[in-house]
Amino acid sequence: MLCQECRKNEATIHIIKSSDGKQTELFLCEHCAHDRDELDFSYEPKFSLHQLFAGLLNQNLFNNREASSFPGLQCPSCGLTFAQFSQVGRLGCSECFTAFEEQLKPLLRKIHAGCSHRGKIPFRIRTKVLYLREIDELKEDMQQKVLNEKFEEAAVLRDRIRQLEAQIIDTGTVKGENQ
Amino acid sequence: MEAGGPDTDVVISSRVRIARNVRKYHFPCLAADDIRNRILEDMHLATGKKEEFKEFSYWPMADLSILEKQSLVEKHLISPLLAGESKHGALLLRPDEAISIMINEEDHLRIQAILPGLQLEEAWKEAGKYDDLIESEVDYAFDERYGYLTACPTNIGTGLRASLMLHLPALIITRQTGRILGALSQVGLAVRGLYGEGSEIIGNLVQVSNQVTLGQSEEEIISNLSSVISQVIEQEKNARQNLLDKKRANLADKAWRALGLLKFAQVMSSQEAIQLISDLRLGYDLGLIKTVDHKLLNELLVLIRPGCLQLMTGRELNREERNIERPARIKQALERSQ
Ligand SMILES: [Zn+2]
Ligand SMILES: [Zn+2]
Numbered sequence: 001m002l003c004q005e006c007r008k009n010e011a012t013i014h015i016i017k018s019s020d021g022k023q024t025e026l027f028l029c030e031h032c033a034h035d036r037d038e039l040d041f042s043y044e045p046k047f048s049l050h051q052l053f054a055g056l057l058n059q060n061l062f063n064n065r066e067a068s069s070f071p072g073l074q075c076p077s078c079g080l081t082f083a084q085f086s087q088v089g090r091l092g093c094s095e096c097f098t099a100f101e102e103q104l105k106p107l108l109r110k111i112h113a114g115c116s117h118r119g120k121i122p123f124r125i126r127t128k129v130l131y132l133r134e135i136d137e138l139k140e141d142m143q144q145k146v147l148n149e150k151f152e153e154a155a156v157l158r159d160r161i162r163q164l165e166a167q168i169i170d171t172g173t174v175k176g177e178n179q
Numbered sequence: 180m181e182a183g184g185p186d187t188d189v190v191i192s193s194r195v196r197i198a199r200n201v202r203k204y205h206f207p208c209l210a211a212d213d214i215r216n217r218i219l220e221d222m223h224l225a226t227g228k229k230e231e232f233k234e235f236s237y238w239p240m241a242d243l244s245i246l247e248k249q250s251l252v253e254k255h256l257i258s259p260l261l262a263g264e265s266k267h268g269a270l271l272l273r274p275d276e277a278i279s280i281m282i283n284e285e286d287h288l289r290i291q292a293i294l295p296g297l298q299l300e301e302a303w304k305e306a307g308k309y310d311d312l313i314e315s316e317v318d319y320a321f322d323e324r325y326g327y328l329t330a331c332p333t334n335i336g337t338g339l340r341a342s343l344m345l346h347l348p349a350l351i352i353t354r355q356t357g358r359i360l361g362a363l364s365q366v367g368l369a370v371r372g373l374y375g376e377g378s379e380i381i382g383n384l385v386q387v388s389n390q391v392t393l394g395q396s397e398e399e400i401i402s403n404l405s406s407v408i409s410q411v412i413e414q415e416k417n418a419r420q421n422l423l424d425k426k427r428a429n430l431a432d433k434a435w436r437a438l439g440l441l442k443f444a445q446v447m448s449s450q451e452a453i454q455l456i457s458d459l460r461l462g463y464d465l466g467l468i469k470t471v472d473h474k475l476l477n478e479l480l481v482l483i484r485p486g487c488l489q490l491m492t493g494r495e496l497n498r499e500e501r502n503i504e505r506p507a508r509i510k511q512a513l514e515r516s517q
Binding site: 005006007008077078080088089090091092093094097104107108111112113114115116117118119120121122123124125128129132 | 202204205208209259263285307310311314318319320321322324325326327328329331332333335336337339367390391392394395396397399400
């Protein structure tokens with residue numbers, strides 16, 4: 001394993017530090033370990049989040065009997081295997097999210113405030129994404145109406161959903177949208 | 180970084196960083212050398228088309244010395260990860276250094292804004308402006324449900340990391356930090372200090388940042404962080420007032436002694452220097468000492484670090500040499516400002 005500080009020398013020193021019941025790990029070469037007291041003062045979290053995530057991932061797999069059931073799981077686009085990912089905690093390309101979605105979802109739920117993006121949207125697909133968000137909401141509403149046997153109101157929602165869906169064309173933009 | 184900005188007696192700086200990737204390329208850790216070169220070219224091309232980027236300077240990591248890279252890390256303009264990427268990493272830097280864009284770090288792009296004092300919303304606006312400019316030229320990796328796609332799942336969604344560098348001497352002296360920092364981590368904020376031997380926080384400096392990036396909008400993330408921090412600021416100010424009422428002479432003594440050591444000491448470690456700068460800063464913020472200002476104090480905090488120190492001296496220095504060079508440089512900076 002390479003030193004996490006210089007990424008050049010072989011790491012020979014393993015530092016485990018615990019504060020407030022949290023453990024952090026660091027693998028360093030001798031040179032960097034010696035210099036550490038001065039190099040440590042960085043604004044950027046150097047090792048916490050990846051290690052934390054990879055740790056979470058390993059723990060999850062370890063506790064999960066199905067862990068051995070996806071040995072062949074691999075991203076078709078970049079070739080990263082799920083086993084590799086769970087070691088390093090980093091994905092290889094934007095397709096990895098689709099390939100590992102089922103495995104990632106429970107973890108995303110653990111570290112984030114849910115599983116759906118509510119922030120900024122790139123301008124060129126903005127209208128489409130806003131329509132899709134609206135469709136999702138309408139579908140939920142519609143199901144609720146059906147459960148409550150309010151079929152006429154549900155039908156109105158269904159028509160609105162169809163209308164929105166028709167406006168979204170496959171190219172990622174929306175009919176009549178001028179950019 | 181310039182001084183100024185609101186609540187600058189407690190908040191040293193506000194930083195916002197957004198992670199972005201180009202759809203068609205593998206993320207940097209998996210991309211082959213030629214792909215990473217193409218990413219550099221694409222970014223150069225995209226930003227080159229925009230008037231707003233004309234004033235930026237472009238720094239391929241390959242063209243920088245180790246000392247130059249280290250001092251950029253110390254100024255928080257690049258990450259240690261980018262500094263270690265010697266072949267394909269690059270930095271785009273606005274002349275005032277408030278905006279820096281890392282290319283081929285963990286993600287293809289990391290756009291960062293740093294402003295003095297509590298200015299998270301302004302920092303988000305600044306970073307967002309350059310994000311919009313690049314986005315108009317580049318197809319970002321974006322998923323309708325998961326938002327901006329990033330190499331590490333901890334950044335997915337908004338790709339936004341907002342952080343504040345806080346100076347909390349009164350809360351730390353009065354031993355209230357455990358309670359308050361514990362509460363921060365319970366509301367989803369990550370807290371980091373610079374720990375010396377044991378678990379003492381060196382220089383009373385603490386960094387607080389958001390952990391959640393998916394499921395909340397950028398504005399929600401930033402307003403949550405700001406509102407929680409404004410309570411911490413309030414508590415720190417109360418604790419300072421309390422200390423001032425009870426221990427005025429001791430605080431003034433501490434600040435003046437710190438100034439004396441910073442001016443006249445001959446050998447000084449960075450840990451000692453950071454602690455003394457903190458004592459001096461508290462004295463200044465409480466009105467007990469007037470011969471310094473935030474601009475100078477911020478400058479000292481950077482120049483005492485190994486990379487900046489060696490860059491100013493123009494050669495590599497070992498630890499013992501740095502401990503001698505450090506107080507000399509501090510003395511010069513103090514004399515220059517007076
Ligand atoms: Zn090393
Ligand atoms: Zn992939």
